[in-house]
Every structure is written in structure tokens, then in C-alpha cells.
Amino acid sequence: MFRILKKSLKTGLVTGQYPQAQPLVTPIPAAHEKAAPFKSSLTIREVDTGSCNACEMEMNALTNPVYDVERFGVHIAASPRHADALVVTGPVAVNMEHPLKEVYKQTPHPKLVIALGDCAINCGIFKGSYAVTGPVERHIPVDVRIPGCPPRPVEILEALASIRSFRTPSDE
Amino acid sequence: MTDRLSLEQRIQTAFADLVAAHPHDGFLQYRIDQSRLPEVARFLHERLKGRLALLFAIDCRPRAQKYEIQYLFALGAGQPWVLLTVELVGSASLFTSITPSVHAAQWYEREIRDLFGLIPQGHPDLRRLVRHEHWPQGLHPLQKAFPWDKTMGWQQGEYRFRHIEGEGVFEVPVGPIHAGIIEPGHFRFSVAGEPIMQLEVRHFWKHRGIEKLFEQCTLSGALPLAERVSGDTTIGHSLAYCQAVESLLHLEIPRRARFLRSFFLELERLHNHIGDVGAICNDTAYTLAHAHCSRMKEQLMQLNDWLTGSRFLRGTMAIGGVTKDLTAIQQRAVIDSLDRIEKDFAELESIIFANASLTDRLETTGVLTERTAWDHGAVGVVGRASGIDHDVRRDRPFAAYDEVPVHTVVYRYGDVRARLRVRMDEIHESIRLIREIWQQLPHGSILAAADHMPQPGEWALSAVESWRGEVLYFVMAGDDGHIHRCKVRDPSFVNWPAIQWAAVGNIIPDFPLINKSFNLSYAGNDL
Numbered sequence: 001m002f003r004i005l006k007k008s009l010k011t012g013l014v015t016g017q018y019p020q021a022q023p024l025v026t027p028i029p030a031a032h033e034k035a036a037p038f039k040s041s042l043t044i045r046e047v048d049t050g051s052c053n054a055c056e057m058e059m060n061a062l063t064n065p066v067y068d069v070e071r072f073g074v075h076i077a078a079s080p081r082h083a084d085a086l087v088v089t090g091p092v093a094v095n096m097e098h099p100l101k102e103v104y105k106q107t108p109h110p111k112l113v114i115a116l117g118d119c120a121i122n123c124g125i126f127k128g129s130y131a132v133t134g135p136v137e138r139h140i141p142v143d144v145r146i147p148g149c150p151p152r153p154v155e156i157l158e159a160l161a162s163i164r165s166f167r168t169p170s171d172e
Numbered sequence: 173m174t175d176r177l178s179l180e181q182r183i184q185t186a187f188a189d190l191v192a193a194h195p196h197d198g199f200l201q202y203r204i205d206q207s208r209l210p211e212v213a214r215f216l217h218e219r220l221k222g223r224l225a226l227l228f229a230i231d232c233r234p235r236a237q238k239y240e241i242q243y244l245f246a247l248g249a250g251q252p253w254v255l256l257t258v259e260l261v262g263s264a265s266l267f268t269s270i271t272p273s274v275h276a277a278q279w280y281e282r283e284i285r286d287l288f289g290l291i292p293q294g295h296p297d298l299r300r301l302v303r304h305e306h307w308p309q310g311l312h313p314l315q316k317a318f319p320w321d322k323t324m325g326w327q328q329g330e331y332r333f334r335h336i337e338g339e340g341v342f343e344v345p346v347g348p349i350h351a352g353i354i355e356p357g358h359f360r361f362s363v364a365g366e367p368i369m370q371l372e373v374r375h376f377w378k379h380r381g382i383e384k385l386f387e388q389c390t391l392s393g394a395l396p397l398a399e400r401v402s403g404d405t406t407i408g409h410s411l412a413y414c415q416a417v418e419s420l421l422h423l424e425i426p427r428r429a430r431f432l433r434s435f436f437l438e439l440e441r442l443h444n445h446i447g448d449v450g451a452i453c454n455d456t457a458y459t460l461a462h463a464h465c466s467r468m469k470e471q472l473m474q475l476n477d478w479l480t481g482s483r484f485l486r487g488t489m490a491i492g493g494v495t496k497d498l499t500a501i502q503q504r505a506v507i508d509s510l511d512r513i514e515k516d517f518a519e520l521e522s523i524i525f526a527n528a529s530l531t532d533r534l535e536t537t538g539v540l541t542e543r544t545a546w547d548h549g550a551v552g553v554v555g556r557a558s559g560i561d562h563d564v565r566r567d568r569p570f571a572a573y574d575e576v577p578v579h580t581v582v583y584r585y586g587d588v589r590a591r592l593r594v595r596m597d598e599i600h601e602s603i604r605l606i607r608e609i610w611q612q613l614p615h616g617s618i619l620a621a622a623d624h625m626p627q628p629g630e631w632a633l634s635a636v637e638s639w640r641g642e643v644l645y646f647v648m649a650g651d652d653g654h655i656h657r658c659k660v661r662d663p664s665f666v667n668w669p670a671i672q673w674a675a676v677g678n679i680i681p682d683f684p685l686i687n688k689s690f691n692l693s694y695a696g697n698d699l
Contacts, residue, residue, distance in 0.1 A: 003523055004460065011516075014467050018474065046353045050378040053695045054403025054484050059353045061473070064466035078351035093698075094324055095304045095377045096356060099348050125400055128321045130313050131381035150403065152483060 015068045021154040031143040034112055035163045038084045041073035042164065044114075045083035045107065049100050050132065051090030054150040055117040059087065061153045074160055080104075085112035091123040091132045092139055104140045112163070114144040116156065121145050179220070179251055186215055196419070196632070198568075201255040206268045209258055213243060214273040216254060222247045223549045223562075225635075226644050227280035228659040229288045233316040235629065237262055239290060242646075243270070243277075244633070249567035253633070260290065269295035276549035279669055287314040287383075302376045302698075305329030313384050320384045333372050336362040341369065344680060348377045352684075355694035361680055368683070371675040373668055378698040386658035391417050391626075391647070392491055394655060398645075399486050402662055402696030407440040408638025409645075409660070409696075410489040415570060415634035416647040417491050420626040429493030429618045433571040435609050436480075436488050438602040441639035442510075443472035445595040445602070446517065448691050452592050453524060455685040456533040464520050468513050475509055493619035503610050514603050521596055534589035538686030540674040541586055548670040552641015552663045554690055557594045558586035564637035576608045586674075588689040625653060640664065640693065662696025 035042070046059050062069040063076065077083045080103045092100055104113070115136045118124040126132045136142055146159045180192050180200060190212070193201040204212060216222040222245035230240045243256040260267060269292035271277045281292035282301035289312035291298075303311065308325040312318060333343070341364045348356035356377040362370040382401055386394050398413035399406045411433055418425060425433075450465025473483045480488050480496045488496045498506070524530060540550065545558035555562055563580040565573040581597040583590035626649035636643045641663030650656030671690050675683055 003519075003526070007464070007519055007523060011464070011467070018470075019477075047349055048355045048378070050380050051355075051695065052400040052403035053355055053693060054400075054406075056353050056355060057404055058483075061466070061470060064470050065463050066467060066470040076353065080349070090378070091380065093378050093380050094307075095379055096348070098306075099356065099377070103349055125397055126380045126382075126385065129381035129385050130318070130320060130322045130324060131379050131384075149400075149486075150484070152477075 014065050015071070017066055018154050021152060021158055031112065031163050034110060034143055035085075037110055038164070040164060041075065041084075042112075042160065043075045043077045043082055043084045044087050045077050045080045045085070045103070046087045046089070047080075047100060047103050049088055049090045049096040049120075049136070050093030050126070051117060051119055055089035055119075058150045058153050058156065059089070059116070062156060067153050067157060069157065069160070072157070072161060073164075080107045083107050083111070085114055086140075087114045087116050088120050088136045088140075088142075089116045091119045091126045092134060092136060094131045094133050097133050097139060100136075100139055112143045113140055114146065114159075115142045116146050117151060118147055118149045121147060124149060179247065179254075182220065183215075183254075186219075187212060195255075198252045199255055199633075200252050201257060203257045203259070206258045206260075209243075209256065209268050210270055210273060212256060213245075213270040213277075216245045216247070216256075217274045220245075220247055222254060223546075224274050224276040224280075225253070225549065225642070226633075226646065226659065226661050227277055227284070228646065228661075229284045229290060229314070230648060230657045231288065231314060231316045239264075239288065241267055241284065241290070244644075244646075265290050266293050267291070268293055271295050275547045276666065279665065286312065288312050289315060299332060302379055304376065305331050313381060318384075320381070320388055331374065333360045333374070334362075334370065336370055338364070340364050357694050359683070361675075361683070363680060366679040367677055368675050368680060371672045371683075373672055375668065375694060376698045378695055380699070382699040383658060383660060386655050386660075387650070389655055390653045391420065391649065391655060392653070394658070395489065395491065398660075399489075401660055401699065402664075402693040403484060404444055405440070405638045405640060405643065405662070405693065405696060406484045406486050407436050407489065408636055408640070408643045409662075411437060411571070412634050412636040412638075412643045412645040413647070413658075414489050414491050415636065416632045416645040419632035419634065420630055420647060420649055421491070421622040422624045423492050423620050423622050425493055426617045426620055427572075427614045428497075428616045429620075431572040431576075431609050431613050432494045432496075432498070432618060433489070434573060434576060435498075435606055436485055436494070437571065437636070437638070438605050438609075439472070439476060440485060442513075442599060442602050443469050443476070444639040445599050446472065446513075448595055448688070449524075449592060449599075451688050451691070452534075452588065452685065453530065455688045456530055458524075458527065458530050461520060461524050461530075464516075468516060471509065471513060475506065479506070490619060492621060493617070495619070497618050503613075507607065507610060510603050510606060514600065517599060531589065533682075533685065534592060535585075535587055537588045537682050538674045538678055538689060539585070539587045540670055542584065544673045545586065545670060548673075549666050550670045551666055552637070553591060553594050553598070553639075554663075554667045554670065555641065556581060557583050557590035559584040562642075564635045564642050568635055570634070570636060572609065572612075575612060576605055578605060588685055591689040628656065631657075638663065640691070640696075641667070660696075660699060662693055662699075664692035664694070664697040667692050668697055 226244040454462035542559040646659040
């Protein structure tokens with residue numbers, strides 16, 4: 001017990017100890033409006049359609065004490081039926097096309113789709129392969145694009161924050 | 173040399189008519205007729221205790237109208253690899269299955285059937301593996317005649333899971349999309365009450381055609397693809413690929429580069445192992461350890477970023493050496509942070525093992541027996557936790573491991589706790605290795621240039637002990653510097669079938685814990 005307390009006290013606060021990123025380059029005009037109903041919270045469901053798993057690792061990193069994405073009201077849901085936004089990573093592999101469309105159908109309206117990483121945006125290095133059916137937007141409408149291979153957690157954080165920054169006082 | 177003679181002699185004694193070829197140093201190759209194959213494979217596997225390390229096919233067209241099927245056996249530390257080659261000339265499409273006597277061949281043979289259209293005769297399970305049911309019939313992408321960018325059609329079909337029937341038996345399907353932030357895969361549990369009676373893993377959802385994409389690349393241009401086979405094993409895969417190509421190009425790697433390669437590989441092992449320790453604790457709902465571990469992991473990722481400009485160490489490997497050199501200041505900073513993290517982690521370890529309820533969840537959960545591990549040819553952390561004393565760094569030293577020897581960690585119980593202990597001990601071992609590397613780090617260049625071009629048909633094989641286990645790359649050169657065939661084998665491919673046995677008898681709520689303790693890659697498996 002004392003060992004645990006001592007460890008926690010010794011560690012102190014680590015949240016926010018990361019290098020800052022430049023503001024996101026891609027402007028996201030229409031996404032703000034779509035995100036407006038969610039106000040200051042956003043529940044995310046992550047769907048991997050064929051990534052190399054680096055994007056997953058960075059999504060997982062968002063929940064660690066250093067980035068602690070929950071402090072910004074971003075919550076990660078276990079089911080698409082609980083989600084406001086789908087985060088899709090990877091090019092859409094031929095075997096994942098159907099599950100992706102199914103997940104999109106299961107997500108309640110209104111919903112946002114966020115394409116995370118270069119592969120989700122333009123298939124990246126896997127472009128053209130027989131087993132890749134195209135970028136995410138070929139199958140479902142994409143609202144936000146976060147480029148990078150993989151994007152750093154702080155960049156994902158910035159992007160998620162910027163979707164919801166378009167909040168007028170009347171909305172709140 | 174005596175090893176080779178004795179091994180060669182033993183094979184010669186058993187099969188007098190077989191003639192060994194020595195295509196490379198450390199290889200014994202036998203070209204045999206497929207009617208002899210089962211008995212030779214059985215002899216290697218059962219009598220000589222050879223582990224089937226790799227089984228794959230090559231379409232030799234257009235140079236020769238034939239397929240070659242290669243069986244690679246690993247026989248103990250320091251022994252040469254034994255490669256059996258079977259040829260299927262012309263339109264022949266049947267080959268003899270060795271699965272009845274070498275269990276580890278089962279997925280490989282199904283994979284060959286799907287990707288090449290060659291049928292393993294006598295295989296007990298000929299359902300589709302890589303090709304999901306909606307792939308049109310007769311579509312075998314690794315045949316040379318198949319265009320790499322072909323658009324696939326769609327057909328109706330259903331995968332038949334193995335069913336257990338009886339009163340009170342029901343099935344629980346899980347996936348392909350899971351509750352956590354993980355990759356897609358499908359698990360089908362048959363349960364009666366709480367305990368799992370049978371688990372069937374159905375993967376290959378993320379099949380992206382990587383091996384076909386390799387064939388579109390040049391030897392020097394495929395490195396970014398190798399880095400993205402499995403993102404968390406960037407160094408493991410890129411290093412294995414580089415080594416294979418370097419051996420094709422007859423490149424001698426500068427000594428400093430070899431040391432730096434070992435350093436980056438250990439750095440990758442560190443952040444993944446620390447993350448896994450936390451994730452295992454998290455799946456027993458012990459979030460405190462998870463929070464501390466993910467904090468340490470983040471420190472390491474930031475260190476990676478600071479050293480190389482990539483949190484995943486991407487772009488550090490190059491054919492001929494490494495691209496990133498480290499200054500004395502960086503070296504000191506690395507040592508300082510690793511000292512801090514080791515102390516930090518040691519404190520956490522004592523907290524973790526002081527927790528009786530946590531230990532209770534870990535012990536005897538998800539036992540993979542040594543026998544089952546051996547039958548599947550399990551490698552890496554999973555194998556070493558089940559008593560399989562195998563580590564490429566020690567058995568076939570690469571990079572700088574001949575000068576900086578590794579102490580291999582082996583546990584025998586095969587449960588979740590053993591896999592956790594292997595990871596914990598390897599964390600300390602990695603930090604020790606990195607210190608040793610810095611002490612011995614020589615000066616000199618970090619990159620060698622190639623002036624040799626391999627002949628079409630020349631091949632090379634390389635093995636690297638990534639943090640998950642043995643990564644194998646077989647690269648065959650094609651015309652004008654292109655790749656004719658690149659077979660990638662992530663350790664996950666051999667360990668996934670083994671997890672089906674580790675889960676039996678456990679309850680479904682423990683499966684996430686078992687799965688986490690294996691922590692296999694879906695991307696590296698599906699390719």
C-alpha cells in the first residue's frame with residue numbers, strides 16, 4: 001500500500017509532458033458543423049481495416065497518462081453503436097470492406113468518420129494491390145483526415161480538438 | 173564445420189541416396205522427389221528434432237515452367253538450416269502434405285493452396301485460409317500470371333467453423349471488430365457453461381497482398397514496405413529484409429552499423445515489452461500498473477522520436493547499414509533515461525508481484541504446454557515461456573550479437589505469468605545489452621555501398637529475433653534488380669494456431685488476458 005502511494009507521489013503528474021505539434025495543416029470546415037451536436041464530448045470507435053498496426057498503437061497512446069485524451073472529453077467506446085465518430089485506419093482490405101460498411105451502418109446518426117493515417121486517406125504504400133479495395137472514402141463518407149504514417153498522438157489530439165473548437169457560446 | 177558434417181552424415185546414413193547441396197554457408201539443401209518428402213520431413217522433425225521454420229512456394233515462371241516448394245528446418249543452435257526442395261513441373265498442382273507428421277505445416281500448406289492454387293494431398297483440413305469465402309474461385313494471387321493490381325470479383329460463400337454439438341454447448345463469435353483498439357480477427361468459442369471447449373481462430377481479414385507488392389519492388393526500394401508489414405516490429409522486419417538483401421549483394425556491414433542495429437532492435441523490444449507488461453496487468457483490471465507502464469512506454473517512444481525522428485524508429489535501417497548515427501551526447505542521454513526507466517520499472521515489478529490477487533489471475537491461466545508449443549513450432553516470447561529454448565540472437569547471431577552475447581530467458585510453465593516473466597526479464601536484459609553496446613561501440617562508417625548485382629534466381633534467407641520472436645525473410649532476386657519472390661514470416665503466423673490450444677479449459681473472460689499475453693500481430697500474420 002505505502003509502496004504504491006510512494007510510487008505515485010514520486011512519479012508526480014506526467015500529463016501533458018509531450019512535445020507540442022504544429023497546428024493541423026488540413027482545414028476541416030464541414031466537420032465542425034457535423035461535430036456540433038456532440039458539444040464538448042466525443043465518443044470514438046476505432047476500426048482497423050488493414051493498417052500495419054502503428055496507427056492503433058498511437059491511438060492507444062492517446063489513452064495513456066501522458067496524453068490522457070479523456071480530459072478533453074474524448075471517450076473510446078467498445079461498440080460502434082455507442083459511438084459518435086468512427087476512426088478508421090489502414091487501406092480498406094478486401095476482406096474488411098464488408099465489416100467496415102456494416103460498422104458504418106451500426107453507428108447511430110449523426111456520426112463523423114475520421115480517416116487516420118496516410119493509408120486510410122490514400123492507401124499509402126499498399127495502393128493498387130489486388131487485396132486493397134481503395135481508401136476509406138471509397139466506401140463510406142469521410143469528414144476528417146489526419147495524415148501521417150503514423151500521425152503522432154499529439155497530432156491526433158490536435159485534430160480531435162480542432163473539430164470541436166468551432167463551438168459558439170450558444171452551443172455550449 | 174564438424175556440426176555440418178555430423179548432421180549431413182546423419183541424414184546421409186538414413187537416406188543414402190540424398191545428395192546435399194551447399195547453396196550458402198549455413199545451409200544444407202536437398203532436392204527430393206515428393207514421394208520421399210513425408211519420410212524425410214518426418215525424420216528431420218522427429219529424429220533430429222528439427223523445427224519446421226518455414227514452408228513456402230515459389231512460382232519460377234517465366235524462367236522455368238515449375239513451382240518449387242521449400243521446407244526449411246531449423247536444427248538447434250549453430251547447426252545449418254536444412255532446406256528440402258520439391259519441384260512441381262508443368263501443370264502439376266498436387267503436392268504431398270506433411271501435416272499428418274509435422275503439425276506445424278498445417279497453416280503453411282493451406283496458405284500455399286490459397287495463394288498458389290497448389291493442393292496439399294492428404295491435408296486434414298482444406299478449408300480456405302487467406303482467401304475468404306467471397307473471393308471468386310480459381311483466384312490465386314501469388315501465381316505469376318495473376319496481375320498484382322487486379323480487381324477482385326465477389327461470390328457468395330460461407331466459412332464452415334468446426335462445430336461441437338451436444339446439450340448445453342453453444343458458440344460465441346467474437347470479431348472481426350473488437351471492443352478495444354486492436355486489429356481485426358475473428359474468434360469462435362465453443363463453450364459448455366463457462367469453460368472453453370474449443371477455440372477456432374479465423375484471421376486474414378487484413379490481407380493486403382504484401383508478398384505480391386514486394387514482387388513489384390526493386391531490392392533497394394522495398395524497404396519502406398518491409399517496415400510496414402507489422403508497424404510495431406518496424407526494426408525487426410526492416411532488419412531481416414536488409415540482411416537478406418545484403419547477403420544477395422555480398423555486402424559487408426561496417427562494425428559500427430552492426431552495433432547500432434542491435435541497439436535499435438533492443439530499443440524496439442523495450443518499448444513493446446514494457447507496453448505488454450502494462451497491458452497484461454490491465455486485462456486483469458489492474459490499471460495502476462498499466463498507467464505506469466504506458467507512461468514508461470511513452471517516454472521510450474519519445475526517446476525514439478528524439479533519436480531518429482520517428483516514434484517507431486522508421487527509416488533507421490538501410491541496405492548496407494543504418495541511416496542514423498548517434499552522437500556522444502545522445503548516447504549519454506540514452507543511458508541516463510534507461511537507468512531511470514530500469515529503476516522505475518524495477519519498483520513497479522515489486523509492486524506487481526506483491527499483489528496476490530493479480531498473481532492469482534496470471535498463474536495457471538492459458539497454459540501452453542511445452543509439447544504443444546513444440547508441435548506448433550512456437551517461437552519468441554511465447555515459445556520461451558513454454559520451455560522452448562530458442563533465441564535467434566544466441567543460436568544464429570546477427571548484427572552485433574556475436575560480440576555482445578545475450579542471456580536467453582526461459583520459463584517452463586507456459587502460463588500467462590511465465591510470458592509476463594519472460595518479458596520482464598527481457599526488459600532488464602535489453603537494458604544490459606544496450607549498456608554493453610555503448611561500451612563496445614566502435615568508430616567508423618555506418619553505411620556500406622553495394623557494387624554487386626545478384627543474378628536472377630539467387631536467393632537469401634535471414635532470421636532476426638524481433639521482440640515478438642523469429643522474423644524470417646526469404647528473398648529471391650529477379651530480373652534487373654527486382655524481387656522475384658519475397659516470403660515474409662512474422663512470428664505471429666506460427667504462434668496464432670498455438671493460442672487455440674492455450675485457451676482450451678479456460679473461461680472466456682480470461683481469453684483477452686491470454687490473448688494479450690501472446691500479443692500477436694494480425695498485420696504480420698495476414699500479410
